[in-house]
Every structure is written in structure tokens, then in C-alpha cells.
Amino acid sequence: MFSPSVLPDIDRHPCLCGESSHPYVDHGRRLFARSGGYTAQLFCCTACGHKNFTPPPPPTALNEVYSTAYFNDDAERTLYAQRYAAPSFDMADDLAVPLAQHAGRAARVHEFGCGTGLTVHHLRKRGFDASGSDWSEEAIAFGRKMGNDHLIHESPTRPADIHDLDVALSNHVIEHVNDPIQFMRDMAAKLSPGGVLLLRCPNGDGAIARRMGMLFDPLFYYPHHIHYFSAYSLAACARAAGLKIISITATSRFTPGLREAVFPPVFGDDDDLLRAASTAFESEELQLVAGLPSHPAVSVDLSLTSPAPSARSLETYDSHESFHLGGPWSYDLLHETLEGCCPMEWSAEHAYWYFGRCFINDHWMAHYGTEYRPGLSFVAPSDGTYEFEIVSALRHAWLPEVRLIIDARRNETRHWIESPAPRTFIRRASLATGERFTIAVENPHPTEQKLVTLVRARKIAG
């Protein structure tokens, strides 16, 4: 069973901005992640809002993830083959705009962490002199099989031999690496004197994280995402890497999901709210354009607004209760143990409720796939009236609803959960010793990682 005691009990560690990070708190608890045998805790900087897992997964674990665990099923291959054959690819279309703006339509672009090279392929079709490299040998081999000859396999110890680039491009990679400052330095070393680094990553201080906390953020997962950048920490990282910041913005790529998540649909609603959110860097994706100190562009000064609320509420944390969650590596555990409901038991040792060996951890559950119907089954330790606070939200804004079933003593109620905007249900039940209160999920769709449900249980009367 998971034990928070395996982690060093530290209160702070240095942030990449030069200030210090403290334990991040969500819904009154610290956040722990466990995956592939590694456990880490999420920290947050009070100065720049940067969040990261500490300790980071060892390089051997990352090698395992990126050399084999990615890109290993037929459905994925089929999808990528279709995208290769399609006339265009939305990611490349979207990137083509800033690429042309900062480096021209025929720029020499190299994408670091290009996966199967889809973006490279479609950028070439648009006239860019694009190439790419990736740690995954399989992904590169697949891209080459698709006819893309502009891909190179590289590894952390054997970087790609590339130089004099107009653009060093990186799309959702920096959040995966242990040392983001070194990552930017390595990219900067490949630039021509007038070249630019163009980097995109999830916004770890985006609208969903700010309004609901990281548990509900669709881009929050360990061990893949180690760092969660704010606009300010991304800027700090670039400066620490010796780069000049030319622009730092939020993109609108996740706008439909964001809209669902943070602004309940209102008739006549328009894009103004979203634009306002993006302006405040609360969109779900950040974009940095940076150059070498000799680059002729004028360096922008990022005026700081207040950091994330999570960074301001550290004093509320409760070290007696701990959250943790699995990641995509936990599929096996799910296969092994999820048959109907998992028992929820009180751990006197750790003073929290736990759910055994499965993807239902502590007071939180995530739902994967259609073949399972996971649930939390609370077993009353003594006669009394208990109150349950159930908060549920979809993790993927663009996927359809799932059903949450609340069964208080055979008095079943069903609710459709339709968006990442969390819905809260309060239920009370008088239970006899050993009696169960069940919360289950029914998912009619063959998709993964659908729903997060947070449950708090407390006894309100004996």
C-alpha cells in the first residue's frame, strides 16, 4: 500500500525562478503521484506559480517511458497513418502561423521531440524546411515508414547533430524533462545567430488549474508531466537558459474545452470571456518565442499579475491527509483489481480512507475504458449518520459524458457528468456498522481517463 512516509518530508525546494517551492495543496491536501513504482509530491512556487513533482522520476524510468511505453498499440499506429495521409494536420496548421511570422515561410525548422514526425511532415508540405528528432526509436521508424526521411533518432546521451537553425521548435516536450533550463540551453545551442526558439507547453497555471485545482486539470499526469509552467516560470526558465524573450502568449488551441470548463454555457455568450482569460495567461497552452542575446528583437518585459491561488493558500495545508493518484502506467493495476466495487477502508496508521490496490486512491478515482465499472464503496466503521461530498468532472473536455451512480442504501440516483466543470453532490446516509455506501461510474464510451471524482466522507452524528 502507498505510504507517504516513503518521501522525504521537505517543506521547500528551490524553484527554477530562484525563489522557493512549497508543497502544493489541492482541496486541502498535498498531492502525491505514484506510477511505475515511483512516488513524488507536487510542489508549487509562491513567486512564479511553477509546479513540479519532487523527486523527479529517475532517468532510467524516463528512458523506459519514451523508448517503449509510448506508441505501442495498433489503434495509435492506425490513427497516425491516417494523419500522415490527410491533406493537413491541425497542429502544423496552427504552428505555421508563428513560424512564418518569426522566421519566414521557408525557414529551416527542427522539432525536438517530434514523435512520429507528423508535424514535420505537414510543415514540409507547407513549404518549411522542416526536420525532427525524438528519443523513441519506434516513433522515428514509423515516421520513416510513412515516407518521412527528415527524422533522426536521438537519446539524452546522443543528441541530434543539428545546427544553424532558423527555428528550434518544441511542442509539448519541456514539461516531460527533468531539467527544463538545460533543455532550453540545448535547443538554443542549435540556433543560427538570428534564429528563434519556439516552444509550446501546457499551461500549468491555466483556467482549469486555477478554478478547480490540478486534480481536475486534463493535462495533469505523472510521470509524463513533471513540470507545470506558468507564463512567469516559462519566462524565468528562458532567462536562466540565457535567452531573450521575444514573445510569450497563450494560444487558443484548447479554447472549446476551456470554454466548457470555466464558463458554463450561457445563451448569447461570445468569445470575449475567453479572450480575457487568454490575455491573463489562463488559457491551457503557453507559447514562448525566444532568441539568443544577439537577436535584434526587443526583449519583452512580462508584467506580473498575481500568481495562482494555489500558491497563495499554502498555510491551509493539512499534512495529516494525503492525496495521490496513479498515471497511465497503472493500467495493469486496474485490470487486476477492478471487479465491481473496491472496498474503502480506514487506515488507522495513515489516518485516511483507502481503497486497496486499484486506480481508486484515497478519496479520488479516475475511470478508464468501458469494460470497468469502478466504484467507491464506503463501509461504515460504526453506526451513525455520514455525510458524503462528491465532486465529479470529466478530464477531457472534448469527450462525451459518463454516468455517476450514487447508491445510498439501495436508493440509487444517476447523474450525467457532461463537462470538466465540476459538479458537487452532497448525500447523507444513516448506516449501520459494516453497511456500505456506494458511488459508481458507468461509462458507455471506449475512451480512457474520463472522470475524476473526489469524495469526502465524514460522520456527522453518532
Ligand SMILES: [Zn+2]
Ligand atoms: Zn518560481
